[in-house]
Structures are given as structure tokens and as C-alpha cells.
Amino acid sequence: MNSKIFRTRQAPSPTGYLHLGTARTVLFTDLITRHNQGQWFLRIEDTDQKRLQGDAVVNLLTALEGLGLAAKEGVTLQDTQKGFNEFYNVYQQGDFGPYIQSERLELYHKYAQKLIDMRAGYWAFETIEEKEELKKIKDVTKSAIDYYKFNIEKVGEEKMYQSVEQGLKDDNRPTLRFRLQRPETIQVFDELLGKVKIDLSLEEDFTILKSDGFPTYALAHVVDDYLMQTSLVIRAQEWMPSLARHVMLFQTMWEDCEIVMETKNGKNVPEYLHLSFILGETGNKKMSKRDGNVNMQDYLDKGYLPEAVVNYLAFLGWNPGTDKELYLNKEDFELPFAQRLEKLLDNLAVDFSIDKLSKSPARINFKKLDWFNREYIKMLSLEEFIDRAQKLKPDFEIDSNNLPYILDKNRVTLLTDIGLESDCIFNYQKPLNEDVKWKKISLQESLDNLQQISEFVISKLDEVENYTNTLNKETKPLQIDKFIDIVKKWEDIVKNWLSQNDYQAGNFLWPLRVKLSGKVKSPSPFEILALLDSDQIR
């Protein structure tokens, strides 16, 4: 028994993009896997032929990779020279493939046949009308529909147990149902919820193979996760009600097979972990396309850092039980981007465990995400900040002197906000007189003060320039240090002058700042002075 091997997986269906909730499930999967030193793989569940999209998988993998959550096994963007899927334009890697369910049809048919041979599966011939009729009866009698009995009476045993091959060719387009053995109740286990008793007396025989030959989730799940040796299934809580059915299918299907695992749910049945939902900002529904804001790529494109998104998402339904929230510090930002994300994941994984998971749904809170983003943008180097922002805003022009962007970096929430503050350097707009007025004094006084302090600043230009030149000799590539020194210099000079003359700071600094920036809300006057050439100031 390989019970020591920790192996889990994520199996999204290709709906077109990476859903925020899926991203969190993948993140939790990765974290739990790291914590247990296991391996997880990515499988594509594309058994619903009604909603196939060619670019869906690439979109999914791209967004996942952007978060540092690319799978090491399964479907991949990397050219592995193996398992290329033309429809999705992706490759596969690993020993348990194929990892795309539409490529595994033969397997599903093989095991569907096994069920038929065991008399645990049978072809069902109800028409839509008949099914509706049966449901009406169910509402009245309040007992489960007996599909088995219905089909025995309608078509007889011979047709019900015809082979998979024959069944799929049958003109009546039957579906294959699993014949549920019904004990009164079955006890199943979830790693978070613990023991759950489920009453099976109202469960019905369920479809495992559709008439188009594709398996339903249940069959695909049970076949794949045994064959791929999944030891833990992590999925959303909406699956909880069908856990009993899946456990029973597992038990029946693999009863006589090599034991690859044994859990509280039985022989060859994996462990399960059902994660709570993520709620939208308003209302009590889980996040859906209708609320907007569910496409992970949109977040990345808007300028949320993957570092911030991952860190925030980790806290949606999990908490280490300590005060620690930022799992990356300033020093970590000296690492290259990819390594930094690895480090973040590793750091989180150390504290991450199933018993610290929350059972109740978590509501997304964008203000808190913003906070994480600001924190991490501040930790970014100026170069990386500009580089990453520019990738998101290709038409944003970068000046040869990068320093103005330091004004943005310290003040923006999103990467794409770049330009918000540096704008006052590049696109200076003369302020209105009324804006120059400081709230504690009159307009005239404000203008006079501005005149006075302007003259003083201009008189000091040479002194600061000399100072700058001395710095030039000493300062190395890091221009930021120089910038900070000059800001400090201006601050010293001006504040000295203010106190010598016994002037109130606000009376002079407000007009000066507004004049320099052209804006009511802006960086400090000293930062702007440090960035401008002497000529510009004059």
C-alpha cells in the first residue's frame, strides 16, 4: 500500500478562463501538497461536449502560470514533445496520462463495460417525457425513482445489459446508469467536515455514461482518480452531496483491484476535502460570472501583483492562527520574480494545514486585496515597478530619467495606476489661484507667501546643484539613494528657512506644493523639487 505517497490533483473544466474560485482551489491544492511534500497534477475535464472552447485551456494555464501555480504534472504549456492536443494547443507530461478526459474515452468505456459485466451498471431507456412523469410520481410518493424497475418493465434485462459498444449504437440513445446498492445510510469522511452520514434511501441510480459516449463527472472521476493514484481529492463544497455516490462507485469499481490506497472511506477510495465557497462582495451567492470580477486574468491585467493575489487568496478561508499576514518581506523582493513566488508559496505552505481551514464561506473583500497590493508594490524596486507596469501599459511612455515614477510607486494601488503622480512632472498644469489658497490664510496672503518662498527656493538652486554634483561622484548606480538625499537636502533648507523666519509651515508649503505640482493632491514639494531641473524650477 502506497499510503505514504501524497498525491492530489486539480481538474477544472475548460470554461474559458481561470475563475477566481478555481484559482483559490488550485492554490490550496498547491499549498497542501507542498506542506505534505507530495505532488499534484492538472487534468482537464472536458466531458461536456456542449461547451467546448479551443482557447479555454491555454487561458487557464496562462493565468495559473502567472500566479506561479503551474502544475508539474499533467496538462502544460511547455513543449514536452508529448501528448500534444491540437484542439487545445497544449502538451502533457507525466506517467499517468492522458490528462485530458476527451482522450480517455476508451478507458471509460472499458470500465463501463466492467460495471455492466458486474450487473452494477445498466442501460436506461427513459425518454424525457417518461422521466418527467416519473418525477411527478416521486413528488407525490416521496420515494426515490426506481429506474431499474422501470427499465426492466420497459425493455427487459437483455437490452439493459447489452455491451457498451451495442448500447452506444442503439437507436434509442440510452444512457448507462449505476445501480446503487442501498443500505439505509452510509457514513463518509471529509478531511475538514469529518464524519458525514448520508441517507441513501432517496438516492437514485445515476447516469455514468451519456448517450454520446462521454462519461459524466462521476465515472470520469472514479476511473481517473484510481488510475492516476490520487490520494486526496480537493474540490468545492458543492460536491459534498454527491460524495456518497462517488464513494460507492469507487468501492464497487475497484473492489477486486490492486489496493493502491485505503482510507476511512474504504479500499481504493481516496480521501476528500471539500472547500467552502467564495462569496461575491455583495449578496450571499458564490462568486459568479454575473458579478464580474471572477476572471483571474483581469486582476493580473489591471495590475494586481501575483504576489498580492496569491497572498490574499490564501487567507480566503484559511488563517494561520497568528498575526502574520504578509508572507513576503522586503528582502524577498530582491529575488527574481519566479523565485519570489516560489518562496511565497513555500512560506505559506509551512503554516498551511487542513485543520486551519474555515468551514464557512468567505466573502471577497477588494479593499483588503488593495492593501496587500499596496504593501507589495512598496517593496518592489523602482526598476521592477516600472518594468512590470509598462508591460501592462505598453503605450505608457517611459522617460529616460525613471526617478519621477518613484512618486507613483509610493502612492498607487495598482500597477496600471502608474503616471498618476509623476504626471505632475511630465504634464504640468498651472494650478488655479483658488487652489493655491491655504485654508488658514487669505488668497492674497497665499500668493504673497508663494512669491516669497519661490524666490527663496530659486536662490538656493545653485547650492543644491552643487550638493547634487558632490553626490554624483559618490553615488553608484542606485539613483534612488541620490534622490532621497536631495529630497532631504531641500527639506532641510526650506524648513530651516521657515523656522528662522518663524513662519508657519502650512502657510508657505501648501502654496508651494500646489504651484509645483499643479494639483491639490500630490507628492511633497521637496520630492518634486528634487526631480526638476533648475531651469524648470525657474
Add this chain to the structure above:
RNA sequence: GGCGCUAUCGUCUAGUGGUUAGGACACAGGAUUUUCAUUCCUGCAACCGGAGUUCGAUUCUCCGUAGCGCUACCA
């Protein structure tokens, strides 16, 4: 309707059979004798209801209530 899950500040959550029920975001106020911001400080704010067990329940049990999920040839 049936079945299942859940329930602590506005939000994410910590926590305990006896605590001033803790932190973070948000919000409000103050300080940094320069605005917005940053930083720092302070404040505001919560155990769904009822019964039982107990000397004592937010914590344990039961019953409600509410929310959510499932009840497909979707996953």
C-alpha cells in the same frame, strides 16, 4: 419539498467551560507643527435565537431560525 453543510465586529478571522472575546482590512479621530498618502497612536464595532447539561456557556447537546449547496445525459 427532500437531503447536506454552515453560523464570532461591516468584511476576513483568532480564541476559551470562567478572557477587559484578540488581530487584520474598512471606518472615525489624533500626532508627525505640509495637503492626499505613508508611518505612529487612539477609538468604533461581534459570539443568530430558545431550551438542556453545568456552580458557570460564546464554547458541549438538542430544537429552531437564517444563509448557502445538491436534488441533470453540467462540472
